[in-house]
Amino acid sequence: MxxxxxxxxxxxxxxxxxxxxxxxxxxxxxxxxxxxxxxxxxxxxxxxxxxxxxxxxxxxxxxxxxxxxxxxxxxxxxxxxxxxxxxxxxxxxxxxxxxxxxxxxxxxxxxxxxxxxxxxxNVMGAVDTYGDHIVLETGQLLRSLEDRIISANAYxxxxxxxxxxxxxxxxxxxxxxxxxxxxxxxxxxxxxxxxxxxxxxxxxxxxxxxxxxxxxxxxxxxxxxxxxxxxxxxxxxxxxxxxxxxxxxxxxxxxxxxxxxxxxxxxxxxxxxxxxxxxxxxxxxxxxxxxxxxxxxxxxxxxxxxxxxxxxxGQYKVSVGYRDGFIGEGEISYGGSGCCERAKLAGEIIRHRLTPYAKEIQECRIDIIGVNSLYGGGEGLADVESVVDNASDNMLARDVKDAETAKEADSFTMCGAEAVGECRLRVAIRSNQRCIARLVGDEVEALYTNGPAGGGGARKYIREIVSVASIFIPKDGVNIRVVSGDDVREEECR
Amino acid sequence: MKLREIAHSRTGDKGNISNISVIAYRKEDYERLRQAVTAERVKQRFEGIVRGEVTIYELPKLAALNLVMEKALGGGVTKSLAIDPHGKSLSSWLLDMEIEGE
Known part of the structure; x- marks a missing residue:
């Protein structure tokens, strides 16, 4: 055969x-x-x-x-x-x-x-006609993404x-x-x-x-x-x-x-x-x-x-790419005895310093890499300060005093924290505004002179989020063409 | 004992959905795997991470399970604030789950 x-x-x-x-x-x-x-x-x-x-x-x-x-x-x-x-x-x-x-x-x-x-x-040219299609990820109409759409491609x-x-x-x-x-x-x-x-x-x-x-x-x-x-x-x-x-x-x-x-x-x-x-x-x-x-x-x-x-x-899945805000991140490392305490303190400081901008921040997450960044919320793991909030329960929007009380209550019982020789604080936020997203990196960097002792290796990042919304369209709306080298040359000559 | 003793695993993703395979090393452990890895236990294991439904598909000929976990990736790979937005490391967490037996 x-x-x-x-x-x-x-x-x-x-x-x-x-x-x-x-x-x-x-x-x-x-x-x-x-x-x-x-x-x-x-x-x-x-x-x-x-x-x-x-x-x-x-x-x-x-x-x-x-x-x-x-x-x-x-x-x-x-x-x-x-x-x-x-x-x-x-x-x-x-x-x-x-x-x-x-x-x-x-x-x-x-x-x-x-x-x-x-x-x-590429069905971007017809994307306006798909406004009534339901986005699989969100259940909303594609129309809700309006002018944020940057691409639409059928599989x-x-x-x-x-x-x-x-x-x-x-x-x-x-x-x-x-x-x-x-x-x-x-x-x-x-x-x-x-x-x-x-x-x-x-x-x-x-x-x-x-x-x-x-x-x-x-x-x-x-x-x-x-x-x-x-x-x-x-x-x-x-x-x-x-x-x-x-x-x-x-x-x-x-x-x-x-x-x-x-x-x-x-x-x-x-x-x-x-x-x-x-x-x-x-x-x-x-x-x-x-x-x-x-x-x-x-x-x-x-x-x-x-x-x-x-x-x-009988349908094509279409991936619609759209602008979806910005993510800002800042990281800094601490080492030696008490490093996790200092990283945690640094995270608290960042949270305070970002509080005035809370309304513009959709979500904030504070991790200590090496301790709780991968499975923060999971069973049996260190409950340091892995915080994932959404807009309705915004960590930053909370009264600072509440946060202090919460801090007292959630005792710092990190499994094997003493054994950690080094750790890295990472704070990430999402905002619709680039200028807000960048604040977190700037504030983490400023921990050099305005934070706990011994922080090193600060890095900051900012990126635009491009998200994907999936819809299904009928196959007959797509015109598949094969272009060969010779056609291209003809097109160029014209 | 840990699940890791009888099975291996790989994580994939699609939007806000995490898809984890769990495969028994030996065919004879498949039944044990089925009983140890239930939707309920998986939800419990990923409490605080997985916020949606967990569906488990069975592949008896491969002695494998395929876990589909919804609302598992912090809003989706593109906008998640997690350091591992794809949730690639979730399989290792699952394999550390305690199961009955020695």
């Missing part, structure tokens, strides 16, 4: 490139995919594009291509078929990304490579990628597509799967899901010694999926790469972020992971059996 080999070249936008290059060199691959778009990445990319119309694609695209193209050149010279590339690194601007990669390929002497971009996911499926492959594309650059579609596209094209064969599409989707987080299926993000040991983690490899015409997939890695592919590593990635295993929604298929079992075929080679799927829900 025919099969093809697809490599997972990236697990996120800024992932390492070396394991991907090893796969291109030694993996006997037919395709390699680079999944580089997290939920809100495209909104940030859209902001870049607004500043510079030629930008808005993945910032590592050039860096990656500089290293990949010479390898394709070598393959071509050696008379081997070149590894085809499918990536969503186009982000908010696949056409500009295409132009850049095309000119890079020409310089490399690869002008015969066919490079295509898939567009149509499109494999269709555009399949079309590009049929037109002979060697490199395909998309914007927002469902992550598994990067894998599903080549499978549909190679095996001639029908777009309504949901069983097959479900199986292909599972293979795509296993590839899309790079090293995470090969022992990355897995080691927990002595319970879970991973060999040569520093050199962890990226995965290869060998997928048969009937959709059955085997996951493996290069023998010379570090890491490992075991039933345990595959199970962790299989379940990763899927929510209901029997209903994994994608635009092409609602995949069913619930019947899957794993078999060890060989060392570092796991077969994935029993995947399936049913018809999709």
């Amino acid at each position: 025919r099969s093809i080999r697809i490599g997972g070249g990236a697990g996120y936008g800024g992932d390492r490139i070396e394991p991907a290059l090893d796969l291109i060199r030694h993996g006997a691959l037919d395709y390699i995919i680079f999944e580089c778009l997290a939920e809100r990445t495209i909104a940030l990319a859209q902001q870049q594009k607004m500043r510079d119309p030629e930008k808005g694609y993945n910032e590592f695209l050039k860096y990656r291509m500089e290293r990949i193209l010479p390898l394709l050149k070598e393959q071509q010279k050696a008379g081997q078929p070149i590894v085809k590339i499918v990536t969503n690194m186009g982000a908010a601007n696949p056409v500009s990304a295409l132009r850049m990669v095309k000119s890079m390929a020409e310089k490399e002497g690869l002008s015969q490579l066919k490079i295509s971009a898939v567009t149509g996911d 499109i499926g494999a269709e555009g990628i399949v079309r590009a492959l049929k037109q002979g594309a060697d490199i395909i650059i998309t914007g927002r597509v469902a992550d598994p579609a990067l894998t599903l596209g080549p499978l549909i094209y190679e095996f001639g799967w029908s777009m309504t064969d949901y069983h097959q599409l479900g199986r292909g989707t599972v293979a795509g899901h296993l590839l899309e987080c790079g090293a995470q299926v090969c022992g990355g993000y897995f080691a927990d010694p002595p319970y879970k040991e991973v060999p040569t983690l520093w050199n962890v490899g990226f995965p290869i999926a060998e997928i048969r015409e009937d959709g059955k997939a085997k996951i493996s890695k290069l023998p010379q790469a570090g890491g490992m592919v075991t039933k345990d590593t595959v199970a962790e990635q299989l379940i990763y972020e899927i929510h209901d295993p029997s209903r994994y929604y994608t635009p092409d298929v609602t995949a069913d992971f619930s019947g899957i079992w794993l078999e060890e075929e060989d060392k570092d080679c796991i077969a994935v059996c029993g995947a399936s799927g049913i018809k999709h829900n």
Whole structure:
């Protein structure tokens, strides 16, 4: 039975490139995919594009291509078929990304490579017509976000990628597509799967899901010694999926790469972020992971059996990016005996100093890193001052005297506090105004001369929040197009 | 004993939802895992962190559970003030949960 080999070249936008290059060199691959778009990445990319119309694609695209193209050149010279590339690194601007990669390929002497971009996911132009759609995260109408919206991108499926492959594309650059579609596209094209064969599409989707987080299926993000040991983690490899015409997939890695592919590593990635295993929604298929079992075929080679799927829900999910205020943070370290006492005192001081601005602060959080910053509210942990308030119960809005009383009452019973040789105070606030958000960092810095003894290493940060609102839209509102290098040139000539 | 003795775990996120897998190392521990990791116990374990519903999906063929915890990430990854806004470290906290047995 025919099969093809697809490599997972990236697990996120800024992932390492070396394991991907090893796969291109030694993996006997037919395709390699680079999944580089997290939920809100495209909104940030859209902001870049607004500043510079030629930008808005993945910032590592050039860096990656500089290293990949010479390898394709070598393959071509050696008379081997070149590894085809499918990536969503186009982000908010696949056409500009295409132009850049095309000119890079020409310089490399690869002008015969066919490079295509898939567009149509950007539905910002129609966002006004979606005002009545309900936002999944908040239950409110999209209209309530008004002029804060900066991007709207539909998770499109494999269709555009399949079309590009049929037109002979060697490199395909998309914007927002469902992550598994990067894998599903080549499978549909190679095996001639029908777009309504949901069983097959479900199986292909599972293979795509296993590839899309790079090293995470090969022992990355897995080691927990002595319970879970991973060999040569520093050199962890990226995965290869060998997928048969009937959709059955085997996951493996290069023998010379570090890491490992075991039933345990595959199970962790299989379940990763899927929510209901029997209903994994994608635009092409609602995949069913619930019947899957794993078999060890060989060392570092796991077969994935029993995947399936049913018809999709006929809609596209759209991620709407919107400006959502600002987060300011300040940090400072204390060491030696009594360090936690001093950090706690410093936190109290910051709270007092921010009180006059309480009305403009939506939320405030005070952590002591090393003591309570990760599980502040959890059972059995130190109850120092992990404070997460919302607007209705604003810590800062409380009368200062109340706070003093509360402080007395909540006795400073930190488990093993004496054993902590150092700790770090961190205060974070959220506000709709940048000038308010920055106050917290300034105040933490001012602890150098206006706070407890021995504070060091103050740092401050401020960032704009870009949040994501998800809505569903009918599929017919989206026009998927394939743009090839030649089209781009024509467009430029006009 | 701790849950960590029989299972491993990984956390993912989507908006304000945390999604934690818990996988038994050995198939024969799956039933024990099911009984130890209930929605109620998970809510208790993450008291003060998880403010919404906890749903547990079962994957018997993988000897695994998939925990979906709503309102778990301080309002969502983008606006959370937590130092770990994705809640990536939550799986380690879960694995330290005491369960029956030795």
